[in-house]
Amino acid sequence: MPELPEVEVIRRELEPLLKGKVFAEPALHMPSTIGHPNPDLFTASLPGRIIKNINRTGKYLMIKLDRGILTVHLRMTGNLLYVENSAFEKRFLRVSLPFIDCSALHYLDMRRFGRLWLTETEAELKEMVLKRIGPDILNDLCLEDFLELLSRRQRGRIKALLLDQGFAAGLGNIYTDECLYRSGIDPNRRVQDLKESEAEKLYQSILGVLDDGIKYGGTTFRDYRNARGALGDFQNRLAVYGRKDELCHCGAFIAKTKVAGRGTYYCPRCQK
Ligand SMILES: [Zn+2]
CATH class of the missing domain: 3.20.190.10 (MutM-like, N-terminal)
Known part of the structure; x- marks a missing residue:
């Protein structure tokens, strides 16, 4: 998708x-x-x-x-x-x-x-069309606004919140897993338990992962093509998504679980 x-x-x-x-x-x-x-x-x-x-x-x-x-x-x-x-x-x-x-x-x-x-x-x-759509997470959400929105949405798990397009628009299942991995946050964590330093790191990780995704032309798993019919390349650079039982750089095996009803990849050692 x-x-x-x-x-x-x-x-x-x-x-x-x-x-x-x-x-x-x-x-x-x-x-x-x-x-x-x-x-x-x-x-x-x-x-x-x-x-x-x-x-x-x-x-x-x-x-x-x-x-x-x-x-x-x-x-x-x-x-x-x-x-x-x-x-x-x-x-x-x-x-x-x-x-x-x-x-x-x-x-x-x-x-x-x-x-x-x-x-x-x-x-x-x-x-x-955009009635229930939140601000664009890459272009229309500064760190301050992100923290403010987060403080208003304390219930539930962080992965579910990031997938909620009414909270902020743009992330889907693949990039959410990558962002949580890069910020060292377990996808099952409750929003209310995140420290401010973790929330800040999450914000920076989101911008970084999305920028990388754009830089490498997006992720192609099944059907995605760019406007000229070419494939993306970011699927070869994913750290956790789709990599169950492969090795994380820390030496642990990447695990797969279910969060918010979605298949979720994470490193049990790097993500707390
Ligand atoms: Zn790891």
């Missing part, structure tokens, strides 16, 4: 390619991909709109237009693929967004959970 770094890699690749592009008429191969009661309105409204820039909050990609905002969430297996020639066809193509210059942005999705929304204003975007 794409997390913040994978979506950010796509954002950085797409922005220079798409800036100034003018939409032609979209083709909805699976209309339920559009997060509106009336997908025909999406098809009718998009042509002629111009791409200004691309932003991101958590795992949501917001393509700002001269009028309105086109938002994409890839969910489990979604991909956005830029192609020079819109005649290009591929399996799992759900929505095709051609431009008037014959290039196109394709939305592909094996498992069909991803969504696209067209909203006219920031207020509508907030109401319709």
Whole structure:
């Protein structure tokens, strides 16, 4: 499942390619991909709109237009693929967004959970799409705010809190395990038991791990591809995720358990 770094890699690749592009008429191969009661309105409204820039909050990609905002969430297996020639066809193509210059942005999705929304204003975007989404954990949360939010959410386990997109947006199962490993915190720890020094280290670890994930092009396990169809490389640099029974640098074996209903990897010696 794409997390913040994978979506950010796509954002950085797409922005220079798409800036100034003018939409032609979209083709909805699976209309339920559009997060509106009336997908025909999406098809009718998009042509002629111009791409200004691309932003991101958590795992949501917001393509700002001269009028309105086109938002994409890839969910489990979604991909956005830029192609020079819109005649290009591929399996799992759900929505095709051609431009008037014959290039196109394709939305592909094996498992069909991803969504696209067209909203006219920031207020509508907030109401319709981002209602329960917290601040972006990489760009919109300083250490002070992070500690403040943490102090208000003392109940429960730290891993569950980090996965909660209403607390802060961007982390999923893979990067959460990596962040907790880098900060030396057991994923089962209760939030209320974290010392301030641990919370600070966690914050710095989150920024560091996400930056590394972006730097290495994201993590590819099954379906993730960047906007040019290439694989990420961070899967080869993961310290704990997916490495059960392999050796940690400390000499202990990495363990797997279940926290917050999710498979969780950690080092029993390094993480307290
Ligand atoms: Zn270790």
